[in-house]
Amino acid sequence: MNETIEPPASVKVLLVDDEVNITKSLRRLLGQEDDYEVFIGNSGEEGLELLREESDIGVIISDQRMPQMTGVEFLREARILAPEAIRILLTGYADIEASLAAINQGAVFRYLSKPWQDDELLAALAEAADHFRLISENKRLNALVAKQNAELQDWNTRLKQRVLDQTSQIRAKSDSLAEKNLQLRVSFGETIDALAGLIEMRDPKVPGHSRNTAELVAAMAIAMELPDEEVRSYRSAAMLHDIGKISMSDEVLRKSILRLNEKELIEYQQHVVRGQTAIDPVPELRELGLLIRHHHENYDGSGFPDGLAKQDIPLGARLIAIADCFEHKLHQFAEDVAFEDVLKVMTQDWGIGLDPRLKKFLHQAAEQVFCTLDFSAEMIERMVSPNELVVGMQILQNICSGTGVLLLKRGTVLDEASIDSIQRCFMIDPFKAKITVLIKRK
Ligand SMILES: [Fe+2]
Ligand SMILES: [Fe+2]
Secondary structure, three states: OOOOOOOOOOEEEEEEOOOHHHHHHHHHHHHOOOOEEEEEEOOHHHHHHHHHHOOOEEEEEEEOOOOOOOHHHHHHHHHHHOOOOEEEEEEOHHHHHHHHHHHHOOOOOEEEEOOOOHHHHHHHHHHHHHHHHHHHHHHHHHHHHHHHHHHHHHHHHHHHHHHHHHHHHHHHHHHHHHHHHHHHHHHHHHHHHHHHHHHHHHOOOOOOHHHHHHHHHHHHHHHOOOOHHHHHHHHHHHHOOOHHHHHOOHHHHHOOHHHOOHHHHHHHHHHHHHHHHHHOOOHHHHHHHHHHHOOOOOOOOOOOOOOOOHHHOOHHHHHHHHHHHHHHHHHOOOOOOOHHHHHHHHHHHEOOOEOHHHHHHHHHHHHHHHOOOOOOOOEEEEEEOHHHOOOOOEEOOOEEOOOOOEEEOOOOEOOHHHHHHHHHHHHHOOOOOOEEEEEEOO
8 A cells, every 4th residue: 555645434344253144244234334345254264364365454353262263363463464453352251361361462452242232343343443544544644754754855965966066066157257357357467568568669768657657556556555456457547547648749759848839738738638538448448547537637736637636636546646757757867876866856746746645655665666676695697698588587677679669677577478578579579688687696
């Protein structure tokens, strides 16, 4: 029987007696009820055979006095074959002692004395049938609970596995996205670098201006403990701050600002708006456009193009203005002049052109960017050709390509990427001079 299916309403009853009259009479009595399906055995052996053939016998009624096998003996065997069947013993007064022993041993649910009262027998049978139904129902419910528990456990296991699989898939996708993101960021940085090189080619009188300004802006932003994303953004904007100069006429580009006439000054001032306009079609660069537009605003409001003052000027633009000013002034001095002199010259600019509250970040940042040469006793100076460059060497002079494009600035410590870049540029746009480097004494 499938334990999870509800048991039938009728109960199978097995009657065992060697006297045919008795079994006939019992069959007749039980036949009046719809609740029972009756089976007859004329001996203990026959009764056992029926139990082997017929499953789910609910009640067994057996006579005690039978040849070969007594009722108690038969019911003991029956208990093994059908442990859930309710057992009733029919017995005469002479057998009461044996019947009581059988009840005490648990082999019999009840005994009825012969001759029986029909009402009494039907009532005992009804009680036995209810008892069997209760046991069957209990068994069915237990089986159902066990089945549902197993299903729940299986479902839980599958769910857990599914969550693990999905987590692993999400992690793989996330790793792949992070990798692509990194590639995009590197590619974005390389594009910005290439554009900075282009800007520097247009204005070779200040080699490395875009990249030096960017390094100084980034160093100040880091000293201010700004978030990495903001540092990257300000650095990129500083790289491109003079991109508008690409469209400037040669006459204006060559002249010092102090010597420009009114018309030329207007053209010069347009480079900030032109710079913003040039990069505006690229959504990823649009945010940088504002910093480019405002890098010539003065702290006191006297700058261009919008005459913004103080905090109205975006922080990134104020930082670019400081680095731009420092870098331009640095070019007015020989390379080995201490940058402290430049800081002294800038004293007049704080509070007028530049934000005085940012002054404290410039000194350390400038030292970091422009004073990185290691002249300790461990280091010696050497002249080497591009194919002799080795990782760890430090460049003592700016390296420019044959046509004057700044490739690497003074103080750079070489890594594999920078050596590869110099060697490739040497093939494309060769430079004659050997490269002066600092190397560690052996
Ligand atoms: Fe500028
Ligand atoms: Fe500039």
